[in-house]
Amino acid sequence: MYSELIARGTTGDIAAGAATSLEQFHRIQDLFDKTFRVSRVGIWVCTLPDEKLTWTDTVFDLFDLDPQSPLRRSDIVALYTPGSREALGKLRSAAIADGQGFTLDAEIVTGKGRTRWIRITAIVERVDGIATRLFGMKQDITAEKMMFEQVRYAAEVDPLTELASRAKFDSVFSDIYAGRDPLSYGLLLIDLDGFKAVNDRLGHQAGDQCLAMAGQRLLKALPQARLIARLGGDEFAVLYPCETTEALRGAGHRIVEALEYWWGRGSDKLKLTASVGAALIDRDIAAKDVFSQADKALYRVKAEGKGGLQMASEIDITNAA
Incomplete structure (x- = not known):
């Protein structure tokens, strides 16, 4: 009799244990399902x-x-x-x-x-x-x-002009030298002449609007550009696909023409022009040296009166100021 009771009790315990285990399994499964959904x-x-x-x-x-x-x-x-x-x-x-x-x-x-x-x-x-x-x-x-894209956009896009940022310019410039882009390019460096007067006389808000306008004019003038960037302040850079000095010269003249405009109203109207230095990118020359060539050509223009284009190949870079 005792053995029967024990047997019944054991069987009942096993059944109860199995039911409990099954219930726990379903609870865990439900928890997993909810976690996966969330x-x-x-x-x-x-x-x-x-x-x-x-x-x-x-x-x-x-x-x-x-x-x-x-x-x-x-x-x-x-x-x-x-x-x-x-x-x-x-x-x-x-x-x-x-x-x-x-x-x-x-x-x-x-x-x-x-x-x-x-x-x-x-x-x-x-x-x-x-x-x-x-x-x-x-x-x-x-x-x-979306978060990654927002971070990338903030790093690669200049918020004022919506052109490429300095960091993006450096990245693409490096890619060209690394051979990740097989095309030939020219580098154009640009200073917006007369911009300081806009800031001083019309205020920084007008200055910001003026820079944004310059960016839009550059985009319209050079739709074939690989990259147009704002390097900072009133300084811009263009990486332009071309194989010859003449093609690069043509791009430079379009920049000079596009960035000659008036800003402001009435007696506060101010004229802006652009100084441009240009150099063909030679992958046998270090990137920093090509940048330096274009930069020295740019400052030759500024030293000679501003508002024009200078090709690096047409000046003695070693003696340029």
Whole structure:
């Protein structure tokens, strides 16, 4: 009799323990589901070779699709932007062929037409060396990308003129010398003559507006420029694609013409001009030396009365002031 009671009690304890374990499992599963939803992370699976997709609800949310809608991989791939679609195709093919997986930040246009960035992580499952399944996570990183873009914009764009910043100029100038851009370029350095009088007589707000106007005139005059930057104050720089001194000279004259204008009203109207120094970029000469050549040509113009262009190749750089 005692043995029966013990047996019944043990069986009951086991059943109760199993129920408790199952309840805990469901609680943990629910916690994971809620955490993934808050984090905007979803799980995806793609079997091979039939390419059948299975998604958790969060992935459907990321793509703005109804969880009850059919999943066809060709339809989903079409929601990626061209660049992301190409990158995904290459990484996926390589992973299936012989890779262990990949991570990709991809841009999509959702089923509701919204642009979104997702981070895809993929793992390859193999049987006897053959890829049979891809699975991983997709996470919404749109806010992260927007923050990064804001930081990048602040670093690379001059807030006053919306031209490139000095940091961006230095970066592109270095890229040209590193061979990451195979084209030939010329460097033009520009000082806005008469700008100090604008600040002194019309105030700094008028000066800021004057600089913004100068930036717009430069953009309009040189639409083919690789980069137009404000280096600081009333100083600008242009990296212009060209192979000959004559082509660079033509760009310089367009700058001089574009930056000859009046600013202000009535008796406070002031005339501005531009002094420009130009040098062809020779990759056999150090970047700092090419910059110095253009800078010395610029100051030759200023020393001789301002408002004009001087080619570095037409002066004796070694004796230039």
